[in-house]
Structures are given as C-alpha cells and as structure tokens.
Amino acid sequence: MDILIPDNWLRDHLKTTLNSKEIAKFLSLCGPSVEKITGTGKNLAYQIEITTNRVDSASVYGIAREASAILPRFGVKAHLVTLKTKSTQKLTKKVVYLKVNIDEKLCSRFTACLVKNVKIDTSPKWLSDRLILSGIRPLNNIVDISNYIMLELGQPVHMFDYQKIQGSEMKLRCAKKGETIQTLDGKIYELKESDIVIEDGGKKLIDLAGIMGGNASKIDEKTQDVLVFVQTYNPINIRKTSMRLGVRTLAATIFEKGPDSAGVEIAVRRALDLVVKIAKGKPESKILDIYASSKKKKSISTSLDFINKKLGVNLTPKEISQCLQSLGFNPVWHKTNLEVDIPSYRANDIEIEEDIVEEVARIFGYHALPSKIMEGEIPTSKQGINFDFEYNLKNTLKGFGGVEIYTLSLVPKSFVGNEALKLKNPLGLDSQYLRTSLKPSLRQAANENLTSGKFHLFEMANVYLPNKNNLPEEKLTLAGIFSDFSYREAKGILEALLLSINSKEKINLKAISDSKLYYYEFDVVSLEKSIHLKRFIAPKKFPSQIEDITVSFSEKPKVGEIIEKILKLDGQIEKVEFIDLYKNSYTFRISYRNENKTLTNKEVEKIREKILKRFYS
Amino acid sequence: MKEEIINLKNQALAQITEIDNLEDLKDLQITYLGRNGRLSKLIKKIKEVKGGDKKEIGIQINQTKKTLLELIASQKQKIKSKSNTEFDETVPGILPPVGNLHLVTKAIEEIAKTFKAIGFSQARYNEVEWDYFGFESLNFTKDHPARDDWETFFVDVPEDKKLGPMILTPHTSSGQVREMKRVGTPPIRMVNIAKCYRRQADVSHVPMFHQFEGLVVDKNISIVNLKGTLDYFAQNFFGESRKTRLRPYHFPFTEPSFEVDISCDVCEGSGCKLCKGGWLELGGAGMVHPNVLRNGGIDPKIYSGFAFGWGVERTYMMKEGLKIPDIRLLYSSNLQILKQF
Numbered sequence: 026m027d028i029l030i031p032d033n034w035l036r037d038h039l040k041t042t043l044n045s046k047e048i049a050k051f052l053s054l055c056g057p058s059v060e061k062i063t064g065t066g067k068n069l070a071y072q073i074e075i076t077t078n079r080v081d082s083a084s085v086y087g088i089a090r091e092a093s094a095i096l097p098r099f100g101v102k103a104h105l106v107t108l109k110t111k112s113t114q115k116l117t118k119k120v121v122y123l124k125v126n127i128d129e130k131l132c133s134r135f136t137a138c139l140v141k142n143v144k145i146d147t148s149p150k151w152l153s154d155r156l157i158l159s160g161i162r163p164l165n166n167i168v169d170i171s172n173y174i175m176l177e178l179g180q181p182v183h184m185f186d187y188q189k190i191q192g193s194e195m196k197l198r199c200a201k202k203g204e205t206i207q208t209l210d211g212k213i214y215e216l217k218e219s220d221i222v223i224e225d226g227g228k229k230l231i232d233l234a235g236i237m238g239g240n241a242s243k244i245d246e247k248t249q250d251v252l253v254f255v256q257t258y259n260p261i262n263i264r265k266t267s268m269r270l271g272v273r274t275l276a277a278t279i280f281e282k283g284p285d286s287a288g289v290e291i292a293v294r295r296a297l298d299l300v301v302k303i304a305k306g307k308p309e310s311k312i313l314d315i316y317a318s319s320k321k322k323k324s325i326s327t328s329l330d331f332i333n334k335k336l337g338v339n340l341t342p343k344e345i346s347q348c349l350q351s352l353g354f355n356p357v358w359h360k361t362n363l364e365v366d367i368p369s370y371r372a373n374d375i376e377i378e379e380d381i382v383e384e385v386a387r388i389f390g391y392h393a394l395p396s397k398i399m400e401g402e403i404p405t406s407k408q409g410i411n412f413d414f415e416y417n418l419k420n421t422l423k424g425f426g427g428v429e430i431y432t433l434s435l436v437p438k439s440f441v442g443n444e445a446l447k448l449k450n451p452l453g454l455d456s457q458y459l460r461t462s463l464k465p466s467l468r469q470a471a472n473e474n475l476t477s478g479k480f481h482l483f484e485m486a487n488v489y490l491p492n493k494n495n496l497p498e499e500k501l502t503l504a505g506i507f508s509d510f511s512y513r514e515a516k517g518i519l520e521a522l523l524l525s526i527n528s529k530e531k532i533n534l535k536a537i538s539d540s541k542l543y544y545y546e547f548d549v550v551s552l553e554k555s556i557h558l559k560r561f562i563a564p565k566k567f568p569s570q571i572e573d574i575t576v577s578f579s580e581k582p583k584v585g586e587i588i589e590k591i592l593k594l595d596g597q598i599e600k601v602e603f604i605d606l607y608k609n610s611y612t613f614r615i616s617y618r619n620e621n622k623t624l625t626n627k628e629v630e631k632i633r634e635k636i637l638k639r640f641y642s
Numbered sequence: 643m644k645e646e647i648i649n650l651k652n653q654a655l656a657q658i659t660e661i662d663n664l665e666d667l668k669d670l671q672i673t674y675l676g677r678n679g680r681l682s683k684l685i686k687k688i689k690e691v692k693g694g695d696k697k698e699i700g701i702q703i704n705q706t707k708k709t710l711l712e713l714i715a716s717q718k719q720k721i722k723s724k725s726n727t728e729f730d731e732t733v734p735g736i737l738p739p740v741g742n743l744h745l746v747t748k749a750i751e752e753i754a755k756t757f758k759a760i761g762f763s764q765a766r767y768n769e770v771e772w773d774y775f776g777f778e779s780l781n782f783t784k785d786h787p788a789r790d791d792w793e794t795f796f797v798d799v800p801e802d803k804k805l806g807p808m809i810l811t812p813h814t815s816s817g818q819v820r821e822m823k824r825v826g827t828p829p830i831r832m833v834n835i836a837k838c839y840r841r842q843a844d845v846s847h848v849p850m851f852h853q854f855e856g857l858v859v860d861k862n863i864s865i866v867n868l869k870g871t872l873d874y875f876a877q878n879f880f881g882e883s884r885k886t887r888l889r890p891y892h893f894p895f896t897e898p899s900f901e902v903d904i905s906c907d908v909c910e911g912s913g914c915k916l917c918k919g920g921w922l923e924l925g926g927a928g929m930v931h932p933n934v935l936r937n938g939g940i941d942p943k944i945y946s947g948f949a950f951g952w953g954v955e956r957t958y959m960m961k962e963g964l965k966i967p968d969i970r971l972l973y974s975s976n977l978q979i980l981k982q983f
Contacts, residue, residue, distance in 0.1 A: 049919075050919060053889055053919075054887070054889060055890065056890060057890075058889055058890075058891075058901065060918070061918070076891060077892060078785075078892045079892065080883035102736060167742075194782030195843060209738075261785050264785065264787075268790065268792070283852070291645060298953060326703070333860060334864060334946070335865065335929060335946060336864055336865055336866070337862055337864025337865050337866025338864075338866065339869060368765070377897065377932065379897035379898065379929065379931065379932060380898075382898060382929075383890070383899075384895060386865060387890045391865070391869070391887065391888040391889070391890075391900070392887060392888075394865055394869060395864055395866050395869070396866065396869035396870045396872075396873045397866050397867060397869070397870040398760060398867065398870040398871055398874055399858060399860060399863055399867040399870070399871070401829055401860050401862075402829050402860075403761035403829070403831065404761065404763065404825065404828075404829045404830055404831050406763075406824070406825050407763045407765075408763070408764075408765040408766070408821075408824065408832075410764070410765070410766055412754065412764050412766075416747070416751055419743055419747055420743065422741065423741035423742060423743050424741060425739060425741065426738070426739020426740060426741045427741040427804075428741055428742045428977060428980055428981060429741075429744040429747060429980075430744065430975060430980060431744050431745050431746055431972075431973055432973070432975065433849070433850050433973065434769070434837065434839075434850055435795075435839075435849065435850065436643045446770070446797050446798070446799065446808075447797070447798040448795050448797060448798060448810075449791065449795075449797065450791045450792075450796055450841065451795070451798040452841060452843055452849055456849065459770065463665060470975035473975045473976060474975065474976065474977045477977045477978075481739075481741070482975075487769060487837075489769075489770060494800075495800070496770050496771070496772065496808065497770050499768060499769060499770065530683055535846065577887075
C-alpha cells in the first residue's frame with residue numbers, strides 16, 4: 026500500500042534540519058521506499074510504499090520512528106518526539122454509558138469513550154490542510170479527527186453518534202449469512218459469516234467493523250454526543266470482507282495487516298484530546314478497554330557469528346547493538362550470544378533470527394556492505410534439458426526465413442478437445458483452457474497476417490497433456506505454419522532443418538483445409554533423440570555418373586515411393602533426386618557410383634536398363 | 643586511285659578504333675560511308691578509270707566498304723559492352739528470406755549465457771504446479787493475497803491431499819524447492835527461466851510472462867555475495883558502468899528481502915524523468931528463508947543462500963531501451979510488430 030505523509034506533519038514528530046529530498050533518499054535506502062515527493066513549497070508530501078509486514082510504519086509517527094533510526098547513520102541529527110496526551114481517564118473493563126458483548130476471537134482490543142455536547146462544525150484549517158495533503162477529503166470536525174488520528178498513528182478510529190446506539194448496547198459478532206447492512210456511503214451489502222458486525226440494543230447493525238461504519242449510527246450536523254471508538258480486529262476476517270466486497274478503505278488495509286494492539290491506548294487518548302480541543306466536547310471520566318491478551322514481551326536469540334556470516338562482514342557487538350537500539354529493540358549480550366527484546370509494534374513481523382539480521386543490515390546500510398561473488402565449488406549436477414539444442418532449432422528456422430512467435434498457452438474451448446485442463450478462474454472465455462496443441466493458436470496467428478504475403482511463423486512451447494491425479498505432461502513442441510508457400514518449398518525448409526541436425530525424424534507437414542496454409546510440428550525431445558552422431562566419411566575416390574531420366578506414368582504415383590524403388594534396384598545407384606513433374610512425366614536425376622572404379626558407359630547403361638524395365642514392363 | 647583507297651581505308655580504320663561512343667561512331671560512318679561520304683565519292687570516280695583496272699578497283703572498294711562496316715559493327719559492340727561493365731553499386735540486392743527470433747528468446751539466451759559464465763546452470767521447472775511448490779513450501783501464509791483466486795490461476799481439478807490445489811505458477815520461485823530436492827546436497831547455482839502466469843491484463847501486465855530465478859545455496863553465502871552477483875549481472879548484461887543497489891523489501895520466501903535497483907543509463911545516476919533519483923527498479927531478491935531451505939531438505943544451520951526473480955521481458959526492455967507503450971504488444975501475432983524486435 027502507498028501512503029502520503031505531509032512533510033510539515035512529519036516534522037512535528039521528527040526533529041531534523043535535513044531537507045525533504047535527502048530524507049526521502051535515506052529512507053528509501055534503509056527503510057520504507059519513498060516513491061516520490063508530491064506538492065510544492067510548504068505543502069510537500071512523501072508518497073511511501075508500505076510493505077505488508079510493516080504496518081507499524083504506515084503512519085506519520087511510524088515513518089518518523091523509522092527516520093529517527095535511519096538518518097543518524099548518515100551523520101544527520103534526527104530525534105523522535107515523544108507522543109503526548111492531556112487525557113488522564115482511567116481504562117476500565119466496564120462503563121455505565123455502554124454495555125458491550127464482544128467475541129474476543131474477532132476483536133483483540135476494544136476501547137471506547139463517550140464525549141458529550143460536541144459542536145459539529147468544519148475543521149480548523151491546519152487540520153483539513155493536513156488531511157487534504159494526505160489524500161483525504163475533510164467532512165466535519167468529528168469525522169476529520171478520526172481520520173487525522175488514523176493517519177498520524179496508524180490506528181483506525183471510528184466515531185458513532187451515541188444517540189443512535191439503541192439501548193447504549195453493542196454486540197460485536199460474526200454476521201449471519203444473508204444479513205444486510207447499509208454503510209456510511211449509502212451502499213447496501215449482503216453479509217457472510219466471516220464478516221464482523223456490531224449490533225445495537227435494537228438488533229440493528231450499526232457497524233461493518235474494520236471496514237466502514239453503518240449508516241444507522243452516522244455522525245451528522247445534529248449529532249451531540251459521540252462515541253470515540255478504537256479497536257484492533259482479526260486481520261484475516263477483515264481482509265476477507267474487504268476483498269469480497271471490494272471496499273478497500275484505508276482503515277481496512279491497515280486492519281488486515283494487524284496493527285499493534287498496544288498502540289490503541291495512545292490513539293484513543295489523542296483522539297479525545299482533539300475532540301475536546303476542536304469540538305469542545307466533555308468526555309466521560311472512564312475509557313472502556315477490553316484487552317484480553319496483553320502479550321508477553323517477545324524476544325529472539327541469535328549470535329554474533331550468525332549475524333556476521335549472513336552479512337558477509339565482521340561487525341562488532343557494539344555496532345550491532347547500536348543498529349538495534351535505534352529501532353527501539355533491546356539487545357542484551359551474553360558473550361557472543363545475543364538476546365533481543367522486540368517492541369510491541371514489531372512483534373508481528375520479527376519472528377526469527379534472520380529478521381534480526383535484516384534489521385542490523387538495513388540500518389548498517391546495504392550500501393555500506395562490500396560486493397563479492399561467492400567462492401566455492403561450481404555445481405556439476407544439471408537438470409538435463411538441452412537448451413542449446415532448442416536455441417539451435419529456432420536459430421536454424423530463423424536462418425531459413427522463419428519468424429518466431431509466442432502465443433498464449435491459455436486458449437478457448439474451441440481450441441481443445443475433451444481432454445484438456447480447464448481453469449477455475451480464467452480471465453475470460455477465450456483463455457479458459459490449457460492448450461493441448463499449438464495448431465489452433467498458430468492458425469489464428471496466420472489468419473491475422475493473411476495480407477502480409479508469403480510467411481513462415483513458428484513457435485516452440487509446451488502443450489499440456491492431462492495426467493489423472495497428477496500434474497500434466499508439459500510437452501515441448503516445435504510447430505510452425507507456412508502461408509503462400511508451395512508444399513515443396515515448405516517441406517524443403519523442414520528437410521534442411523533436419524539435415525542441419527543430422528536427424529531422420531519423420532516430417533509431418535499437412536495442408537490446412539480451406540486455406541493456403543501448411544502446418545507442421547515436432548516433439549522437441551524425440552527430435553533430440555533422433556539425432557545421429559556424425560561420422561567421418563572419406564571423399565569418394567572414383568567419380569559418379571549423373572543423368573536425368575524421365576519416366577511417364579498413366580496413374581499418379583507417389584514420388585517418394587518411386588525414389589525408394591529406384592534406390593533398391595541396384596547398389597550402384599547412389600542418389601535419386603526429384604527434378605520436375607510435367608503432366609504425368611516425372612524427371613529424376615540419378616547418380617551412379619561404384620566405390621572401386623569409374624563406371625563405364627556400358628555399365629551405366631545396364632543399371633539404367635533396370636530402371637526403365639522396372640517402370641515400363 | 644588504288645593508293646587513294648588504301649589511304650582512306652587506313653585512315654578510317656585508325657579513327658574507328660579510337661572512338662569510344664556511339665554517336666561519334668555514327669558520324670564517322672556517315673563521313674566515310676554516307677551517301678556523300680568519302681568512299682561514295684570514290685565510287686563515283688570509278689567511271690573515270692580506264693580499262694581492266696575498273697573491275698579491280700570496284701572489288702577493292704567493295705572490300706574496303708565491307709571491312710569498314712565490320713569494324714564499325716564490332717566497335718559498336720565494344721562500346722556497348724564497355725558501358726555494361728561499369729558497375730552499378732546502387733542496385734538493390736536480392737534478399738534471402740529474413741527470419742526473426744522473438745525478443746523473449748533473445749533475452750533468455752543472453753540472460754542464461756551471462757549467468758553460465760559464473761557457474762550457474764540453466765533449468766526450466768513446471769508451468770503447471772502444485773500449490774506446495776508455488777506457495778506452501780515458500781513460506782507463504784495460508785491467507786497470503788497471492789494465494790487468492792483473483793491473483794493466481796487455479797486449475798479445475800481435485801486438490802492433492804499433500805500438495806494442495808493445482809495452479810499455474812505465478813513465479814519461477816516455485817523451482818527453488820524443486821531444485822534443492824533434485825540436487826540434494828549443495829552447492830546449488832541455478833537460473834530457472836520459465837513461463838509464469840498471473841491473473842492480470844493491462845498496459846503493463848500480461849497474464850503470461852517469463853521470469854528468471856537465480857538460486858545459490860552453499861556454506862557461508864552472504865548478502866555480500868548477493869551484491870557481488872547482482873553487480874556482475876548488471877555490468878555484464880547492461881554495461882560496465884552500471885551499478886546495483888539493494889533496498890529493504892518484503893517477500894515471504896526470503897529474509898532479509900530486497901528490492902534491487904540499477905543505476906539509470908540515461909542520467910548515469912544523477913536523476914532524470916525516466917528514473918527515480920538516478921535508479922530504476924529491476925526486481926526482487928533476498929536471502930533464502932530458513933523454512934524454504936528446510937522444505938528443500940537442506941539444513942539452514944549449515945547452509946545459506948540467496949535468490950532473485952525478475953521479469954525477462956522487463957529486464958530485456960530496460961537493456962535495449964525499448965519503449966514499448968503496451969507490454970501486451972510483445973505477445974502480438976502481427977508480423978509487422980514481431981519483426982521489429
């Protein structure tokens with residue numbers, strides 16, 4: 026997720042004289058990535074990408090905290106300002122102004138505080154300016170305060186119109202299948218069991234928790250009493266609901282990443298401060314706080330050797346401690362073993378000692394590490410695919426004028442037979458199946474180019490042949506299509522291809538009906554197996570005799586068969602080439618050769634006789 | 643008279659053989675053989691010759707005429723063939739059929755070659771894969787967004803009890819655990835280049851694309867080695883002056899994880915419109931997560947490793963500086979487009 030952090034707001038929490046361009050640069054090198062700086066003059070904002078594991082930095086304060094650890098590494102003074110609050114209300118598990126019934130599996134911490142007699146108005150300029158810079162439209166002072174605290178601390182805040190909560194009762198539970206709720210924006214959603222909702226005393230749904238408030242309890246210009254409401258929810262439920270309904274509010278994208286439950290208290294107190302200051306409300310003296318699992322302190326064990334081996338350099342324990350302390354971690358050394366206490370806001374993302382390595386490495390600075398290719402043995406074991414052979418085939422076809430194409434492996438139903446794998450969630454009907462042949466794809470590609478004259482398109486790609494209860498066979502296939510070629514020209518290219526690799530593989534070149542197209546395909550693996558090793562053949566000592574013979578046939582014979590027949594007639598017939606066909610006269614070029622002598626005209630005549638006899642008797 | 647004819651003949655022969663263009667030759671023919679030409683004038687003089695000489699002179703003149711005509715004809719031929727042998731280099735050649743390899747093929751070849759030089763062997767693992775190799779063994783949590791059916795394609799077959807649903811692999815990282823299992827005991831230096839699929843199609847995304855995945859596992863593999871390998875690749879694939887940098891990022895299967903940037907070749911690192919402060923994003927990388935090593939049957943206490951997986955198309959386009967407005971054009975069937983790359 027990307028967030029916008031106004032520069033002047035950041036500087037409330039981070040005391041530094043460094044300019045914004047340098048702040049952006051250093052943050053990107055060692056922490057959250059600043060994609061760009063928007064705005065001008067005093068209205069600058071950093072657009073920052075927050076990775077899913079670092080929801081703790083998805084706020085103005087979170088970024089300030091990161092910057093206070095990172096900037097000093099570049100010799101820059103930077104200091105994080107402690108969060109203050111005027112609120113001194115007690116946290117209690119029960120309050121008179123709100124009866125609650127909470128499913129703790131859905132809600133890890135639940136806080137609320139009633140503030141009476143607020144004056145609904147527009148927000149002061151400084152506040153609405155900051156919201157606008159952060160990309161949020163100001164509405165009224167109460168709603169704006171909730172957004173302000175969320176942006177500042179990364180803890181979503183909700184405000185209810187207290188008068189609209191019937192019976193001052195709330196029940197936080199899973200939705201029932203088929204229940205509906207109308208949210209703040211007026212839209213109505215049908216709910217499922219994994220959605221979290223809040224029901225009031227009148228059995229009315231007043232909140233789609235963590236996603237968006239309900240319309241029934243919305244703040245309006247007549248609102249007098251507000252309930253300030255800060256929670257943390259089960260992140261999995263929130264994500265499911267948000268994705269299913271397509272409601273991607275900032276609150277939902279924060280909640281689905283599991284923000285720190287410990288951070289809820291300061292959020293509710295600073296929200297109360299602002300409601301008092303800006304909307305002149307009178308808060309109750311107690312804050313309702315239902316917090317089941319105030320987690321134990323988390324700590325990770327590692328060692329000096331482990332950290333340095335992973336980094337590839339030798340840092341001292343002192344250097345490592347400095348990096349970790351700057352992030353609020355508490356490192357304790359026992360000789361070369363290290364025990365690191367993790368602050369609550371990082372408890373979700375620091376799990377193993379490699380995480381400690383990462384924190385040390387990024388604060389020390391990846392840029393400060395040397396760069397060196399690994400030493401050690403070069404592996405000899407290979408997967409066994411002959412990539413050079415594949416490339417050679419493609420390159421040879423290219424040399425003969427072929428144009429290589431990549432078509433989509435996902436095809437419509439009409440491109441496959443009954444035996445093909447189907448996708449559960451295709452992008453569309455035209456890409457619903459895994460292809461079992463390249464032919465339809467190539468034919469389609471050829472049809473798109475029919476005005477381009479003569480061409481030869483080829484592709485080498487897998488086809489996917491289903492296997493019961495197993496992954497399909499991914500069969501690498503070389504296929505191509507000729508347009509506007511004569512059959513002999515097309516076949517000649519394939520014969521030349523086979524000649525170049527010394528293969529006797531059968532050529533499968535077929536006309537596509539109702540078109541001027543010829544299609545062929547080879548199984549690449551069997552093609553590779555069909556290669557004969559080349560043996561040295563000494564040049565012939567005696568010359569051959571060559572002559573053309575024309576033979577006429579009354580019916581149409583197969584040229585290939587005639588050639589075979591001629592070759593079989595005599596061992597001294599070395600080669601038979603097909604030269605021409607005119608009406609029913611076939612011309613062949615015959616080479617005669619004897620290994621041991623030069624053939625005389627008489628000897629050739631004898632062999633020729635055999636040929637003529639064979640076809641004219 | 644006889645002498646006069648011989649002189650005329652010699653004179654004419656000398657002149658004809660010196661002429662090098664057809665027009666002059668024609669003029670000369672008229673001068674000697676025309677109606678009022680010099681030889682014709684001599685013919686008219688035959689009347690004045692007396693007795694038996696008349697016949698002799700007649701024959702002499704006729705022979706002369708014949709000789710001259712023959713010479714003119716042969717000279718004409720000479721002049722013509724001479725102008726033919728003057729070589730015209732501007733004439734267009736006759737092309738053999740010119741074919742073309744697809745950009746992706748060229749890219750894969752170059753990438754594989756670059757890594758081969760430092761001991762990486764090329765591999766190609768499954769396109770249709772089990773969830774186990776695509777996600778589970780790579781340390782993805784059950785609810786990770788990439789496992790949602792709006793990001794990854796699922797094949798409509800029953801799930802395998804152990805390996806989970808059948809998917810179209812969304813990344814070449816699914817070859818990591820397969821390679822570890824194949825090799826058994828490190829060292830491993832692999833670059834897996836294969837087709838991948840993601841459920842997206844827009845100007846910068848195609849549902850089918852290619853990735854290359856580098857994987858190195860051995861004793862004492864460190865971030866320093868990853869940096870060394872990335873710099874090697876940048877310098878050998880993109881150009882000697884190029885540098886890389888690592889920025890923190892997050893992936894489930896690496897810890898630490900990085901985003902890799904390469905210095906911009908247009909501004910050479912000073913920052914311009916095409917880049918972000920002098921750097922362009924190349925892709926992700928990281929140190930192999932110990933859970934992934936374990937799933938590959940490798941003890942993370944003894945061995946460590948790094949991996950990186952980037953888009954083939956994107957990386958190659960960055961190298962060539964090709965500004966293709968819509969990446970889907972790479973998979974067009976249009977010959978006019980195909981022949982450009």
